[in-house]
Amino acid sequence: MSRSFIARNPSILWFLASLAVFTLVITVLSEGFGIGLIPTAFVKTLGKTLCLCLVAVAMDLIWGYTGILSLGHMAFFAVGGYMTGMWLMYARTEEIVVQALASGPIPATPEEVAQGVTTQIFGVVGGSDLPAIWSFAHSAWLQLPLVLIVPGLLALVFGWLAFRARVNGVYLSILTQAMTLALALYLFQNDSGLRGNNGLSGLQNLPGLGHVSQATTSILFFLASAMLLALGYVLAAFVISGKFGSALRGIRDDEQRLRFLGYPVEGYKLFIFTLTAMIAAIAGAFYYPQAGIINPAELAPIASIYLAVWVAIGGRGRLYGAVIGAAFVSLLSSWFTGGMAPSIPLGFYTIHWVDWWTVLLGLSFVAVTLFAPKGIGGLFDRLAHIATPARHGAALGPNDGALQEKEAQE
């Protein structure tokens, strides 16, 4: 008990060190600050991947540690993206409008600028008034806190309703998926106030930094994402260590027993659900400026399931597993779907990976679920010579889905 937080979790140091080395190498090789060996587009891909790693850490907290398979976290991710996107798009459009109006003989009034921005942004969906949800978009200080507030409130209300009604297990998964679908369908409407399926675009241009090249911006975002991932990782490691973390694992293994022991299970679940939603939202807030565009298709229920896939392949119940899974699968995925993987000629048929990658992913996912529930992270156990105690026969808890992993050691 007296040992420090870091000493009890040596994996944190290992992780931070590797992340630092990785960041340093990429920065040196980049076009913005270094010798220009890595193209800007790839720096952006890496920066986006770091954001995906962060949301995977959040997913691991809620699923790997608390046992709640949420299929809605990519929705929080996208909502976070929308919130920054609103400010970025407004500020950027404002710059353009001010520039355009400055060429007239009479200086523009604030009303004219606002009207011009509205027409620029909403002309495409036939709107001429700024929707009420854009009231804060003109100011970074008012809009950016919404990155945390909106998804946090959404998660709080939804979680409170769901956990209060004791919706558990697969029911909760389906319900979160339905929530994601509802949100996506809502955003797809043109009168939702967020430009319907056009989404928000031009987010890669930072307001006030028009003179800075994309090469520099991309590396700045990359560094910020790395910093964020480090912070998120340490926060997650802190949450799961100590008593609170034990309670979370208790919920995963036998919720009922924990409730009878007097723990306010709903409170724990609500806290972790909201916290992870906010982490996901921050990740999204940094992801979409690097992607440059966001539209409601990003909220499709399938995105959240992919998130679960990453965490499962990386290894649930260990934070570095989530990071490895997200990085590995998303980079591999962009390699395969980018048409860079060589096709395999079979004589009678040629396998083009653009077409068959999803099939491979789906099947390898089934294989991981069946044969390697620990995922890639399990390899580290091999290295450290940690073997799961042989507990064939009875599971740890009577509940379906009680895992038999290495918690006994922690």
Added chain:
Amino acid sequence: MFRLLLPLAVALCLGLPGFAQTLPEILSLERAKIEKPSRQTIGPVIDAITATGDPAAAALLRAWGDRHLGLRKSDGAFFVIAPEGAGWALTAPDGTSAGLAAKADVTELKPNAGVRELIAAALVQFTLSDPDPANRARALDAIAKSPAASQLEPLRAAIAGETDPALKTRKERLDTFLTLQFDPDSAARIAAIQRLEGDTALDARGALNPLLLTTRHAATALPSDENIAAILPADLPGAYDLLVTAGLAPARLTPKDQKDALAAHLRDGAVAGVPLADLATQSGRDKAYEALEQSGAVPPAATDAEVAAALKSHVFYDAYREKDKGVTDAARAALASIDTKVGLMTATDLGLDALSLASIYFLAAIGLAITFGVMRVINMAHGEFIMMGAYTGYVVQQLIPNYTISIVVALPLAFAVTFAAGVAMERLVIRHLYKRPLETLLATFGISIALQQIAKNIFGTQARPLTAPAWLDGQLAFNDIIAISYIRIAIFVLALAFLAFFLWLMKRTRLGLEVRAVTQNPTMAASMGIDPDRINMLTFGLGSGIAGIAGVAIGLFAKVTSELGSDYIVQSFMTVVVGGVGNIWGALAGAAMIGGFQKGIEWLNPANTLAAQTYMILFIILFIQFRPRGIIALKGRAAGD
């Protein structure tokens, strides 16, 4: 004297149209007008031709209107002409052939559109009493399409002689429509309107609605000669624009006009003494404009106070285009009575729509009710089984061109294909995960994306048609409002059949008994000699097979794409969860509720089906608050956890 007057009188009499004359007489007399007709002058001539009642007149007018009338230059006689070799074949209006003529010998008459319209109106009378019923029906169609006052008399004249009862009814109905619009006698119009009370047909509403068209006006005082529909409050949007349009008030200054005016008077970095920097606010601009106004450089613009005063001192009203108050009152009453009836019928139609949507959800969910509801296995690939069924139907249609036979073959084949797929999946994957439901969800999701991509690779991304047999085309229409397509009826029947089949299977067969036993307590069932593995396999195969059949049914009205299944999967799970897991009646109730609710929201907000789905899902999330275990919840031990 008398000898002098007689030819004059004859000439006068002959020259007056409408006087009983024979067709040849009119033609010879009015040759010049017919040859070069103008819309203003030809009317009386056409009336005279019509008045002869000569059957040849109809032929002549028809040819004239079709631009097939020619004038032989040698003697000035009119002929119906048809191209024949290098010249024209001539036929006299009374039908006798008059041989051939060279093109140069005949002047083709080409009346302009205005004249042709008059000719067509005159022809209606002939066609209305044409011996061929098809021609009469065509004439009625023409009148219904573009009613005109001039058709009223010919139509009435043609009613008495009508022999075909169906056409007679149509004529009488058209007479009503024409009367209420064009009759000079307002009592007759009101009577016609009252005949339509409670008539829900579209054409009746279409005839009544134009009577109630209004135009919006502004005036200093209410005029007495207008038929006023409503007096409007002065604060209605656009009221001031009405005043401006009517010339009763000066135009308001738009920000753009103001800016342009200021820009035009920009001198040395200032406008009327106001420096340029101050013009970046609205108040600064107003100040500069007022200064310009005082110097007389710009016309005065209406200030807010002037606008308010102008609005106060005028009245705004909607006036009916129809000036007769009795007519508009009657039309309003008739429409009100129709609206009540239409409302009831729309509700019925909506109920039918909801029923058919519910049966689609039920079909999509019934397989899930077995695998998820009975076995508690969450199968995310269920949607892909639906898709496989639909593609099976598509492939069968490629091999068997007859749509009826191909559907009959496709239904069992789709069952077989998806049954096999389901059994394979159960054996290979799900069997190992019975204790880990969340992982079943993920593994079956992996299978789902793999299957979807494979379908995309095989069939491409574009939608494939699955065509329903011809006898399922069209719809069963009770009247203009209540209608349901035969495909939807077929799907409803199929859903009922599946319900019956499921109940029979579970309650009346050995297999059903064993399934229920294994679901309730696998260990006990095994000790009674039931093989749980076999039962699980069969149950899962059965659920998947039903999904395949549902796929064929859904494919009949939706486009078959690789995403067909994922469009239904969330709704299907919702149906099962809302209805209550483990109970077929629950799935039925869930489908009915979700289908009815979705149609209800669509009815409130018809333009936006996306919003309907959003609100439906929100509703479900709230509903689960109050009945977490669904509408029909299992109680006691059967409820499991």
